[in-house]
Amino acid sequence: MDFQTMMQTRRSCRAYLDKSVSREDLMKIVEAGRLTPSACNSQPWHFIVVDSPEGKEKMCDALLLENGRTGCPWRSQVPAFIALCEVEANVIPFVKEYYGTKQRFAPGDVGAACMNMCHQAMELGLDTCILGVTWQQKMREYFGIPEDAQVRMVIAVGYADPAAPVQNKVRKPLEEVCGFNRW
Amino acid sequence: MDFQTMMQTRRSCRAYLDKSVSREDLMKIVEAGRLTPSACNSQPWHFIVVDSPEGKEKMCDALLLENGRTGCPWRSQVPAFIALCEVEANVIPFVKEYYGTKQRFAPGDVGAACMNMCHQAMELGLDTCILGVTWQQKMREYFGIPEDAQVRMVIAVGYADPAAPVQNKVRKPLEEVCGFNRW
Numbered sequence: 001m002d003f004q005t006m007m008q009t010r011r012s013c014r015a016y017l018d019k020s021v022s023r024e025d026l027m028k029i030v031e032a033g034r035l036t037p038s039a040c041n042s043q044p045w046h047f048i049v050v051d052s053p054e055g056k057e058k059m060c061d062a063l064l065l066e067n068g069r070t071g072c073p074w075r076s077q078v079p080a081f082i083a084l085c086e087v088e089a090n091v092i093p094f095v096k097e098y099y100g101t102k103q104r105f106a107p108g109d110v111g112a113a114c115m116n117m118c119h120q121a122m123e124l125g126l127d128t129c130i131l132g133v134t135w136q137q138k139m140r141e142y143f144g145i146p147e148d149a150q151v152r153m154v155i156a157v158g159y160a161d162p163a164a165p166v167q168n169k170v171r172k173p174l175e176e177v178c179g180f181n182r183w
Numbered sequence: 184m185d186f187q188t189m190m191q192t193r194r195s196c197r198a199y200l201d202k203s204v205s206r207e208d209l210m211k212i213v214e215a216g217r218l219t220p221s222a223c224n225s226q227p228w229h230f231i232v233v234d235s236p237e238g239k240e241k242m243c244d245a246l247l248l249e250n251g252r253t254g255c256p257w258r259s260q261v262p263a264f265i266a267l268c269e270v271e272a273n274v275i276p277f278v279k280e281y282y283g284t285k286q287r288f289a290p291g292d293v294g295a296a297c298m299n300m301c302h303q304a305m306e307l308g309l310d311t312c313i314l315g316v317t318w319q320q321k322m323r324e325y326f327g328i329p330e331d332a333q334v335r336m337v338i339a340v341g342y343a344d345p346a347a348p349v350q351n352k353v354r355k356p357l358e359e360v361c362g363f364n365r366w
Contacts, residue, residue: 003186003306004211007218007299028187030361034354035190036298039315043354047361055364067283085366099316100250107287108294108335115219115295116190119302123186132222133282144366152291171217171226178213178230181238183268183327 006119008169013127013156014074015164021080021157025124026051029082029157032120036113039105044089045113048143050081058142059083062135063154071133072156079158082117083139085149086110110152117155127160189302191352196310196339197257198347204263204340208307209234212265212340215303219296222288227272228296231326233264241325242266245318246337254316255339262341265300266322268332269293293335300338310343 001009030047038044050059060075072078089106096102118128131154139151184192213230221227233242243258255261272289279285301311314337322334 003189003302004215006186007215007303010220012220027357030357032187032190034357034360035352037193037195037301037313041353043360045360046366048366049361049363052364065282065284069282071282095316099248099252099254101248101316103315104290105315107290108297111291111294112298114291115298118220119186120190130220132286132288133278133284143362143364146366149366169218170224174210174213174217177217177226177228178232179326180232181235181326183229183231183329183332 001123006122010118010122011167011169012129013158013160014129015161016077016079016127016158017161018077019079019159021051021126023051025126026080026082026157028124029117029120032116033084033113036109036116038109038112039089040091040095042089042091042106042109044087044106045110046085046087046149048083048085050083051079056081059154062138062142063131065133065135072131075156078156082155082157083143083151084110084114084153084155085145086152087149107152114153114155121157125159126157129156131156184306189305193301193305194350194352195312196341196343197312198344199260199262199310199339199341200344201260202262202342204234204309206234208309209263209265209340211307212300212303215299216267216296219292219299221292221295222272223274223278225272225274225289225292227270227289228293229268229270229332231266231268233266234262239264242337245321245325246314248316248318255314258339261339265338265340266326266334267293267297267336267338268328269335270332290335297336297338304340308342309340312339314339
């Protein structure tokens with residue numbers, strides 16, 4: 001599948017078959033994250049592959065928030081998760097000093113890695129959903145995440161249930177989000 | 184080219200041929216940005232395609248920072264630029280309230296859009312470099328960017344000079360950035 005078609009057809013998947021994902025495929029997905037470009041090649045990320053029964057149980061618990069809500073009511077069906085943590089980019093002091101900027105590039109870099117991992121999964125015939133909200137403190141405790149790192153998102157990975165309805169892709173019209181030589 | 188090969192071979196390009204990029208190709212690149220998934224489908228972005236001589240002159244000026252430094256000394260060679268602005272995500276108040284989180288997802292979403300645009304360019308035979316630092320105030324003035332938006336990055340787009348040396352892709356080893364069911 002060419003990239004343009006991937007962009008047009010990729011959907012978030014919220015209904016998974018009861019079929020496990022191989023470690024080989026999970027590692028290919030992580031590899032796409034690892035190879036992602038980042039500001040000054042800082043690579044401000046750490047990936048946690050969660051595929052054991054105990055790990056998944058903990059992940060399902062950490063996807064239920066302190067206020068009892070969740071972005072992922074179907075989480076117990078998911079065959080594997082990959083948590084993306086943002087780590088302090090070593091490049092930041094240099095960039096700040098040299099360019100005189102306070103900009104933080106790491107959140108965008110982690111977003112790029114996440115996108116690449118979803119596309120790599122798609123190429124392997126897998127489906128994904130990006131989950132943004134987690135109970136950070138539980139994630140830290142359950143998975144040994146250090147204090148200077150932060151879970152930015154979790155990718156659910158598995159095989160879509162073909163019986164589930166496919167959502168339409170709804171986007172703002174081009175004219176609303178794009179200008180030429182001007183906003 | 185399959186996605187895995189794209190990930191392995193994509194490089195930042197810092198030497199461009201004197202060859203313009205068609206509007207058709209630039210629009211396909213913007214389309215990949217527009218179709219990018221985002222937190223609660225908030226689409227917190229605006230793209231500015233810069234391909235006119237006047238626009239490029241302004242962009243080159245805004246890529247020179249207040250302190251006289253630049254991440255892009257070769258900017259005058261670049262046939263086209265696309266600025267990615269982050270706009271306030273309408274979804275944020277809802278997300279904050281419902282999930283009880285202060286997390287901001289927009290920077291990661293814009294990073295994902297940027298990555299997709301670079302891959303779409305690659306599929307069209309184009310090369311890119313992601314530029315992080317700009318003189319924000321000049322960007323605002325030159326391109327009419329509103330106060331509640333922020334330029335997150337600029338993508339340089341063109342055809343790589345085949346005579347330029349290809350950089351090796353240097354990344355942290357997998358063991359350093361990945362754990363299983365644990366950090």
